[in-house]
Amino acid sequence: MNEKLNLSFWNMRHAWLIGKTSYLETVRMKLFYALLALSLFSLGCSFLLQEFNFGSDELKFIMDFGFGGMTFFGSILAIVTASQLFYGEIEDRTVFTILAKPIRRSEFVVGKFIGAWFCIVSFVLCLTLCLMLSLFVRESILMSQYPEVFSEGRLLNYLDVLGFGFMQCVRLGMLGSIVILFSSYATSSLFSIIIGVVTWILGQLQHLAVNAWGQYDSLFLNTILFIVSIALPNFHLYDFGDKIALGESASISVYLQLVGYGALYCALYLSLAVLSFREREL
Amino acid sequence: MDIAIEVKNLRKDFVLARQSQRLRAVDDLSFQVNTGSVFGLLGPNGSGKSTTIKAILGMLNPDKGECLIEGISSKKRESRARIGYLPEGPYYYKFMEGLEFVSLVGQLGGLTKLESVSRGEELMDLVGLQDACDRRISGYSKGMLQRLGLAQALVNDPSILILDEPTAGVDPVGAVDIANIIGGLKNRGKTILLCSHLLSQVETVCDEVAVLNKGNLVASGKIDELLVAGNEYMEIPECSLEATQRIEAILSEEGQSLVKRRDRKSLEQLFIELTQEEE
Ligand SMILES: Nc1ncnc2c1ncn2[C@@H]1O[C@H](COP(=O)(O)OP(=O)(O)O)[C@@H](O)[C@H]1O
Ligand SMILES: [Mg+2]
Numbered sequence: 072m073n074e075k076l077n078l079s080f081w082n083m084r085h086a087w088l089i090g091k092t093s094y095l096e097t098v099r100m101k102l103f104y105a106l107l108a109l110s111l112f113s114l115g116c117s118f119l120l121q122e123f124n125f126g127s128d129e130l131k132f133i134m135d136f137g138f139g140g141m142t143f144f145g146s147i148l149a150i151v152t153a154s155q156l157f158y159g160e161i162e163d164r165t166v167f168t169i170l171a172k173p174i175r176r177s178e179f180v181v182g183k184f185i186g187a188w189f190c191i192v193s194f195v196l197c198l199t200l201c202l203m204l205s206l207f208v209r210e211s212i213l214m215s216q217y218p219e220v221f222s223e224g225r226l227l228n229y230l231d232v233l234g235f236g237f238m239q240c241v242r243l244g245m246l247g248s249i250v251i252l253f254s255s256y257a258t259s260s261l262f263s264i265i266i267g268v269v270t271w272i273l274g275q276l277q278h279l280a281v282n283a284w285g286q287y288d289s290l291f292l293n294t295i296l297f298i299v300s301i302a303l304p305n306f307h308l309y310d311f312g313d314k315i316a317l318g319e320s321a322s323i324s325v326y327l328q329l330v331g332y333g334a335l336y337c338a339l340y341l342s343l344a345v346l347s348f349r350e351r352e353l
Numbered sequence: 354m355d356i357a358i359e360v361k362n363l364r365k366d367f368v369l370a371r372q373s374q375r376l377r378a379v380d381d382l383s384f385q386v387n388t389g390s391v392f393g394l395l396g397p398n399g400s401g402k403s404t405t406i407k408a409i410l411g412m413l414n415p416d417k418g419e420c421l422i423e424g425i426s427s428k429k430r431e432s433r434a435r436i437g438y439l440p441e442g443p444y445y446y447k448f449m450e451g452l453e454f455v456s457l458v459g460q461l462g463g464l465t466k467l468e469s470v471s472r473g474e475e476l477m478d479l480v481g482l483q484d485a486c487d488r489r490i491s492g493y494s495k496g497m498l499q500r501l502g503l504a505q506a507l508v509n510d511p512s513i514l515i516l517d518e519p520t521a522g523v524d525p526v527g528a529v530d531i532a533n534i535i536g537g538l539k540n541r542g543k544t545i546l547l548c549s550h551l552l553s554q555v556e557t558v559c560d561e562v563a564v565l566n567k568g569n570l571v572a573s574g575k576i577d578e579l580l581v582a583g584n585e586y587m588e589i590p591e592c593s594l595e596a597t598q599r600i601e602a603i604l605s606e607e608g609q610s611l612v613k614r615r616d617r618k619s620l621e622q623l624f625i626e627l628t629q630e631e632e
Binding site: 084085088089092095096099100164165167168169170171172173174352353 | 433440442444445
């Protein structure tokens with residue numbers, strides 16, 4: 072009776088179990104730690120460059136460096152994990168055991184996204200906390216060296232650093248869901264990874280496409296610009312790190328808009344992934 | 354008698370990437386598996402056994418025909434609710450531990466975590482992996498993977514088992530173990546569809562078989578009926594030389610003579626005896 076009931080509704084527990092297992096896979100992957108080590112290493116470098124004695128500019132430098140590493144290495148992680156979790160599972164044929172259970176393909180897709188996103192969140196969270204710690208330590212040192220600059224207390228708003236980290240999770244989630252979409256009909260993991268990298272770059276330039284659309288005579292060019300403007304999110308919206316570094320705070324409504332924007336795109340890509348994965352033969 | 358699995362006029366073509374031609378992997382295949390019986394799907398490599406099984410599990414869309422499990426179309430998710438599947442391969446999550454994996458499959462099939470772990474422990478015991486429960490699957494040998502596959506297939510106590518080459522890569526002793534487990538499952542009323550190209554192993558456990566060649570059904574039926582014996586032989590027990598001579602004399606009157614044969618062990622039997630003694 073219970074079993075019947077479980078079968079008729081979309082089963083969150085299935086997605087959750089698949090997500091948990093996928094997350095386990097990513098954190099047992101060497102790549103996760105390699106990228107984490109690399110990013111921490113680059114953060115450490117920026118921290119140790121104190122001999123230049125930039126003064127309070129130095130905080131901005133550390134912050135820029137930290138944000139840059141977070142998005143750069145985070146994007147690599149998002150692309151590789153999403154592809155490995157989704158396409159890798161088909162390639163390694165481990166998917167048969169899972170899909171022979173009475174599981175919806177959509178539960179599988181959502182589960183894979185949960186796993187990839189949790190991996191991204193763990194990564195970004197580690198980096199954000201380390202960045203906040205470095206900034207805090209450095210600011211404290213600077214405060215004792217230049218009390219006149221810090222007469223009104225600390226300059227940095229640490230909540231904004233945390234907020235920036237969370238926004239990167241949203242952005243990398245979108246990237247992950249695009250890779251899942253392409254993996255759902257890819258026939259090689261290289262393909263899904265390359266497409267992931269291309270989308271990442273295009274998404275970074277999407278705002279240029281929006282501006283340029285309609286300004287050329289070539290129909291072909293305009294069509295491409297139109298497709299890029301419509302199909303890809305504007306990743307550039309999430310690059311507000313330099314503003315924070317300059318001491319501007321983002322407002323709650325900006326954060327909410329960015330989360331909503333990201334959630335919409337994720338939902339769009341995952342729905343398309345479900346449609347294409349449903350038709351896929353294994 | 355109830356029908357557990359029914360395959361009706363199944364046809365599956367694969368589009369080959371290079372040549373724009375199609376490969377007919379299964380052609381107009383029909384058979385039925387009765388509830389409670391052990392059915393063997395036999396055939397050489399590439400004859401379409403795994404393709405048929407994937408169609409039964411709804412992982413492939415047939416080009417023609419359909420598959421029904423207890424009357425429910427394979428296209429529906431519900432048809433897989435009471436099935437245990439051992440995929441060809443075997444390939445499982447390498448990053449997991451054995452018991453952890455069996456428990457995951459159990460939970461995906463509707464067990465609670467606690468239930469799935471205790472059931473998993475039982476099954477790891479049954480398949481002889483009790484010492485490997487908390488070892489990473491990446492360190493399992495091929496024979497161990499097949500045993501693990503059997504454990505995960507059984508974890509939700511399915512009424513129908515679909516086993517794709519359950520003894521591939523398993524040593525003869527292990528194969529006998531697996532055959533015994535299958536026999537035990539049959540005695541508990543399970544329906545089993547297994548496919549294999551290792552015929553001597555199949556012969557001892559199957560009630561019925563279907564033989565595939567290049568996607569076509571070439572023979573099917575009860576195994577006893579298919580294997581009708583050629584000549585019938587009588588055995589003369591150990592007796593005196595005189596007695597044997599008298600029998601030979603009687604036979605020669607009819608223009609016949611005794612055919613002498615000595616039983617020879619199969620290498621497999623020898624292997625099993627030798628390795629069994631050591632334990
Ligand atoms: N996904 C696929 N794409 C193309 N050809 C396939 C695919 N799967 C199986 N085949 C072909 O179909 C035939 C039957 O394969 P299969 O069912 O795996 O055989 P068996 O399990 O009996 O060894 C083989 O010739 C195989 O090459
Ligand atoms: Mg096969």
